[in-house]
Amino acid sequence: MEAENRVRNLMWTVSGDYTLDTALDVDSFEKSKYISLYDAVKQGAFAKYFDKDALALYVVKKCFLGADQRNLTVLAQVCVDMAVHKKAEAERAGVAQLRKKAFEDTLDTESRMLTESAVGMVKLAMIRKALEGRYQGSRRITEALGQAEALEDASETMEIIRAVDRLYNGLLDSGFEKRQGSLEDVLSVTTEELAEYGWRDFLKDTAVEESFEQYMRRVSQAMLRTGTESEEEKPSVDAAAHVVTVSEEDLQKIYSYVELNFGRSYLSRLEGERLNYRLCRGAHADCSLYMTEGILKNPVKNNYNYQYALRQAEQNKRYYYQNYTLTKRNVSILTDVLKRALVRRSEMEYTRDDHGQVIPSLLWKVGRTGDRRLFTRLINRDSSDFAVDVLMDASDSQRVRQPRVALQGFIISRALTNAGIPHRVMSFCTFWEYTVLHRFRDYDDGETADQDILEYATSSNNRDGLAIRAAADGLLRRQEENKILIVLSDGRPNDMIVGRPGSKNPRSYGGDYAVLDTAREVRHARGLGISVLGVFAGREEELKAEKTIFGKDFAYIRDIANFSNVVGAYLKRQLETEGS
Numbered sequence: 001m002e003a004e005n006r007v008r009n010l011m012w013t014v015s016g017d018y019t020l021d022t023a024l025d026v027d028s029f030e031k032s033k034y035i036s037l038y039d040a041v042k043q044g045a046f047a048k049y050f051d052k053d054a055l056a057l058y059v060v061k062k063c064f065l066g067a068d069q070r071n072l073t074v075l076a077q078v079c080v081d082m083a084v085h086k087k088a089e090a091e092r093a094g095v096a097q098l099r100k101k102a103f104e105d106t107l108d109t110e111s112r113m114l115t116e117s118a119v120g121m122v123k124l125a126m127i128r129k130a131l132e133g134r135y136q137g138s139r140r141i142t143e144a145l146g147q148a149e150a151l152e153d154a155s156e157t158m159e160i161i162r163a164v165d166r167l168y169n170g171l172l173d174s175g176f177e178k179r180q181g182s183l184e185d186v187l188s189v190t191t192e193e194l195a196e197y198g199w200r201d202f203l204k205d206t207a208v209e210e211s212f213e214q215y216m217r218r219v220s221q222a223m224l225r226t227g228t229e230s231e232e233e234k235p236s237v238d239a240a241a242h243v244v245t246v247s248e249e250d251l252q253k254i255y256s257y258v259e260l261n262f263g264r265s266y267l268s269r270l271e272g273e274r275l276n277y278r279l280c281r282g283a284h285a286d287c288s289l290y291m292t293e294g295i296l297k298n299p300v301k302n303n304y305n306y307q308y309a310l311r312q313a314e315q316n317k318r319y320y321y322q323n324y325t326l327t328k329r330n331v332s333i334l335t336d337v338l339k340r341a342l343v344r345r346s347e348m349e350y351t352r353d354d355h356g357q358v359i360p361s362l363l364w365k366v367g368r369t370g371d372r373r374l375f376t377r378l379i380n381r382d383s384s385d386f387a388v389d390v391l392m393d394a395s396d397s398q399r400v401r402q403p404r405v406a407l408q409g410f411i412i413s414r415a416l417t418n419a420g421i422p423h424r425v426m427s428f429c430t431f432w433e434y435t436v437l438h439r440f441r442d443y444d445d446g447e448t449a450d451q452d453i454l455e456y457a458t459s460s461n462n463r464d465g466l467a468i469r470a471a472a473d474g475l476l477r478r479q480e481e482n483k484i485l486i487v488l489s490d491g492r493p494n495d496m497i498v499g500r501p502g503s504k505n506p507r508s509y510g511g512d513y514a515v516l517d518t519a520r521e522v523r524h525a526r527g528l529g530i531s532v533l534g535v536f537a538g539r540e541e542e543l544k545a546e547k548t549i550f551g552k553d554f555a556y557i558r559d560i561a562n563f564s565n566v567v568g569a570y571l572k573r574q575l576e577t578e579g580s
Contacts, residue, residue: 038102041095045084051157055080056220058161061189064304065180066311067168071119073222075167078123079160082151103127118171122148144171161187255290258434261305263295266439279473283509283517284466290434296455305459312402312457319403320410320454327407330564334415337568341575342419353377386575387422387443387480391471393489394427394438395462401490406456408488408535408563413441413450415564424474425453428467430495431460435467443478463509464493464549465517468532472525483530484574486567491536491546493518519549531574535567 046052059076063069088095107127114120121137125145129135135145144167151163165183169176180186259265265272272289280287292298295309320327352359356377365371392409409425416423422443429436440456441449468487475483493514509517522532534550535557536543546554555566 034098034101035105038098041088041098042080042084045088046080049084049087050160052220054157055160058164058187059219061186062165062168064189065186066307067176068172071117071172072164072168074119074123075164078126078148079151079163079167081126082148083154083160086152100131103130107131122167122171254432254434258290258431258436260300260303261295262290262431262436262438263292264298264300265290265292266298267291279469280466284463284469286433287463287466288434289466289470290436292436292438294438294440294455309455309457313455316403316406316454316456320407323407327411330411331414331418334411334564334568335418337564337572338415338419338421338575341572351377385481386484387475387478388416388484388486389471389475390423390425391467391485391487392425392427392456393462393464394429394456394458395494396458396460397462397490397492397494399458402456402458405488406454408557409453409456410450411563412486412567413453417447417450422478422480426471427456428462429458429460430463435463435470437467437470461495462493463495464489465514465521468518468521468525472521472528472530475530476528484571485525485530485532486535487532488535490539491542491549515545515548522549533570
């Protein structure tokens with residue numbers, strides 16, 4: 001409370017407006033009091049000289065048309081800082097020193113993260129120049145910093161908006177104007193258009209209600225912060241916060257809403273209900289499964305989610321072509337591993353037995369020993385008696401890794417296709433009570449279906465246990481004797497629960513409860529004869545949960561270049577030992 005009062009009073013003092021009600025990041029005070037206090041100065045100065053709502057609304061509209069919100073926000077942070085710091089320093093002598101202290105603390109905690117992107121490098125350049133008086137770097141970053149520095153004399157909010165827009169298009173997306181139009185087109189998006197396409201769907205991928213005004217406050221706060229929150233470093237959301245109580249009338253509308261935003265299901269309503277009756281039990285009572293081939297394949301209408309899926313597919317494909325040589329090499333290595341393993345299975349194998357073709361050299365044992373294995377028998381194993389499922393976590397916690405996860409799924413699928421092994425590839429996420437399984441390719445689809453995996457996009461939460469149960473159910477219905485399930489996830493099962501009258505399972509799905517439930521589903525699948533491999537691409541802090549879920553059969557992928565070797569070693573072991 002003392003920290004909050006101190007930060008808020010500083011903001012009021014700088015702004016001169018004691019009625020100003022702006023969201024403050026008081027939690028950052030514990031990490032760095034300098035960052036928290038300098039953020040209060042910026043909030044106050046920006047409110048005094050500019051229109052924070054106009055800038056926040058621009059960010060919302062730009063994101064609505066497909067801009068990356070996190071990168072756009074970082075650029076807004078840089079431009080806001082440049083626009084207000086000299087004005088604040090001219091009025092209060094201590095601001096310059098406070099800014100340097102805040103930047104020093106930011107550098108201590110964020111320097112590695114800032115070097116990972118062009119936008120981060122611009123922010124790093126601003127910090128280094130403020131601390132060291134100069135910046136030496138690439139021409140591209142230096143020019144971008146110069147554009148931001150030109151805002152030190154800005155007097156209109158539109159000057160900041162134009163600078164942010166120009167920097168975003170120049171550094172991150174040179175084709176944005178060609179696809180979506182100029183800045184004027186961005187600003188012409190109306191609040192009615194945002195409402196028509198369901199602004200909650202693209203602003204916040206959970207079912208927790210949030211008003212447009214609340215979201216605008218969050219956007220405004222993020223733009224005026226000094227620290228940059230990494231998607232990788234965000235703490236997992238407590239599932240207890242995702243308990244939403246709705247009426248039966250609202251629940252009846254959810255199916256239509258899921259259909260609108262994830263594409264029509266390839267199952268009829270009756271088939272879907274039968275599937276739910278069979279699988280949605282125990283920890284997943286009151287849940288439902290929704291099977292689809294995606295909004296791009298079976299859209300209800302061209303809404304925001306359709307455009308979002310289209311843009312993400314384009315980004316995934318761009319990442320694929322940027323890493324084409326590496327991808328081709330991974331596919332080649334994994335294909336070779338699979339084919340060699342299958343050849344070994346198909347080789348004729350001879351074994352000693354009590355029947356078959358006699359071995360003359362062993363006839364001396366007759367009547368002298370009890371060994372009856374005096375014959376040799378030919379064993380010819382079936383090299384193609386395998387079916388594989390690839391299940392990809394498509395929850396919002398994977399958002400920052402979307403292109404990488406899509407590429408991992410593609411590499412596995414293309415190698416399995418080349419080896420002639422029937423396989424299915426699906427992603428999963430959970431929206432309200434529905435666990436959505438997006439099927440990119442089915443077991444007997446051809447090579448062209450592998451490209452559909454690049455349509456992978458993330459949204460909402462994840463109920464891993466139910467998704468694994470559903471995937472295992474499909475695998476068990478295949479006639480192949482040997483079955484393998486590969487799960488690409490970040491080891492963080494987490495889902496809300498929909499509260500309703502007479503709920504069978506009111507417990508929230510998160511933390512240890514969700515991890516142990518997912519582990520039970522993995523063990524159950526293994527007990528039914530399915531080999532399960534977890535491919536982990538999350539944070540090291542989540543490794544404990546991943547080990548709990550998958551035991552010894554999991555692979556930690558730190559570098560995509562080594563992906564085929566790690567996954568190939570597991571698949572080779574399964575192909576050479578299963579059924580032998």
